[in-house]
Amino acid sequence: MNVIIGIVAGIVAIAVIVGVIFAVRSSRRRNQRDIQDGSRIGGGAEAAGSEGGEGAARQSQYSAARGAAGDTEVPSQAQSAGANAAQASAESEKPARSPLDAPESATSRISRLKARLAKSSNPFGKALFNILAKDQLAESDWEDVEDTLLLADVGAQASGELVEELRRDARIVGESDPAQVRTALRGKLLDLVGRDTDRSLNADRADANTPSVIIMVGVNGTGKTTTAGKLARLFVAGGKKVVLGAADTFRAAAADQLETWGARVGVPVVRSDKDGADPASVAFEAAQRAKDEQADVLIIDTAGRLQNKANLMDELGKIRRVTEKNLPVDEVLLVLDATTGQNGMAQAKVFAEAIGITGVVLTKLDGSARGGIVISVQRELGVPVKLVGLGEGPDDLAPFDPEGFVDGILA
Numbered sequence: 001m002n003v004i005i006g007i008v009a010g011i012v013a014i015a016v017i018v019g020v021i022f023a024v025r026s027s028r029r030r031n032q033r034d035i036q037d038g039s040r041i042g043g044g045a046e047a048a049g050s051e052g053g054e055g056a057a058r059q060s061q062y063s064a065a066r067g068a069a070g071d072t073e074v075p076s077q078a079q080s081a082g083a084n085a086a087q088a089s090a091e092s093e094k095p096a097r098s099p100l101d102a103p104e105s106a107t108s109r110i111s112r113l114k115a116r117l118a119k120s121s122n123p124f125g126k127a128l129f130n131i132l133a134k135d136q137l138a139e140s141d142w143e144d145v146e147d148t149l150l151l152a153d154v155g156a157q158a159s160g161e162l163v164e165e166l167r168r169d170a171r172i173v174g175e176s177d178p179a180q181v182r183t184a185l186r187g188k189l190l191d192l193v194g195r196d197t198d199r200s201l202n203a204d205r206a207d208a209n210t211p212s213v214i215i216m217v218g219v220n221g222t223g224k225t226t227t228a229g230k231l232a233r234l235f236v237a238g239g240k241k242v243v244l245g246a247a248d249t250f251r252a253a254a255a256d257q258l259e260t261w262g263a264r265v266g267v268p269v270v271r272s273d274k275d276g277a278d279p280a281s282v283a284f285e286a287a288q289r290a291k292d293e294q295a296d297v298l299i300i301d302t303a304g305r306l307q308n309k310a311n312l313m314d315e316l317g318k319i320r321r322v323t324e325k326n327l328p329v330d331e332v333l334l335v336l337d338a339t340t341g342q343n344g345m346a347q348a349k350v351f352a353e354a355i356g357i358t359g360v361v362l363t364k365l366d367g368s369a370r371g372g373i374v375i376s377v378q379r380e381l382g383v384p385v386k387l388v389g390l391g392e393g394p395d396d397l398a399p400f401d402p403e404g405f406v407d408g409i410l411a
């Protein structure tokens, strides 16, 4: 009997031990599954994340790929560019997460520009027209004409010349009816603005380099970053493949700002995560990536702080030189704030000397009654106004259209 009880007790003890072992193993397996599921959920959340979350994720990917590349010299930037390119292609393989914006076409923007300028109560043309519509013009009227032009930022020399020509014509024609004066004024303003000037962006020319490189320069706050983002949309609307380079490493938020612009239209942004990193390093990597990805256009945003001219020249000169190790620079666009009027001109000249500019973008024209700056900026810098910024909306950047501009201010 004792033997039988002993055998049963042994079997029960073995069964208990085996049961405990199984329970422990399956509990471990469950834990492992939970951990794996947890990381998948995290990845899913990232994939479905908001623009900010996505930006932050991308930012940390760049940090991982780049390490301290931001401040290194060019040869090591090349290695880091390779890492970035790999990172970039991994990113581009990610499925699209949110529908992209469909930016407005250039033609439609120009119609909006005309309408917006016509609606703005610009005193420029109206004041001139009122004065010139008088039957007889006294000396004081001509002075008023000149003052109005000066107030509208046409600049002293151009204002003097325009008044002189109008006076001469009035003498020749004798008494003039308002319609004639208006036509004459329109013609003269168009001449001053430049009706036949080539204002096309070099990247849009038939023989443009691909990728075509555009560097944005200008004093802080004029709208460089915003314009770089808007310009990317303009090219995307024209069916071009764009890469953005965030070489404004001075203002940390500038790269985030540019990344948000890029994300809305599926344009990649090459950036550094390090505040104050060498902007030329970012420009180098951006050029490398635009080349690798066979982009049509590379737009490089810069900080362009005006600490002093030598410093500015060094910084912009280095950005250009380093970019040109990969790609020739086709365009340097100076971004000018129309509301700063003639004060902006002095700064503009410094930039023109520092890097040499090929065109001007006049921003905030929506908030300015000083459309005449178009005339003075072209005269003084000898380069055309190619684009105008007409608001804070994403597509409020349009090719500059002289006829629409003159009609708008005379309306």
Ligand SMILES: Nc1nc2c(ncn2[C@@H]2O[C@H](COP(=O)(O)OP(=O)(O)OP(=O)(O)O)[C@@H](O)[C@H]2O)c(=O)[nH]1
Residues within 6 Å of the ligand: 218, 219, 220, 221, 222, 223, 224, 225, 226, 227, 248, 251, 254, 302, 303, 362, 363, 364, 365, 366, 367, 388, 389, 390, 391, 392, 396
């Ligand atoms: N109304 C109006 N605002 C504009 C226009 N273009 C830019 N802005 C605004 O101007 C402000 C400054 O623009 P940014 O693009 O940050 O200027 P930035 O030159 O890059 O400035 P820094 O990075 O400091 O050098 C922003 O609030 C823009 O929305 C425009 O055409 N019209």
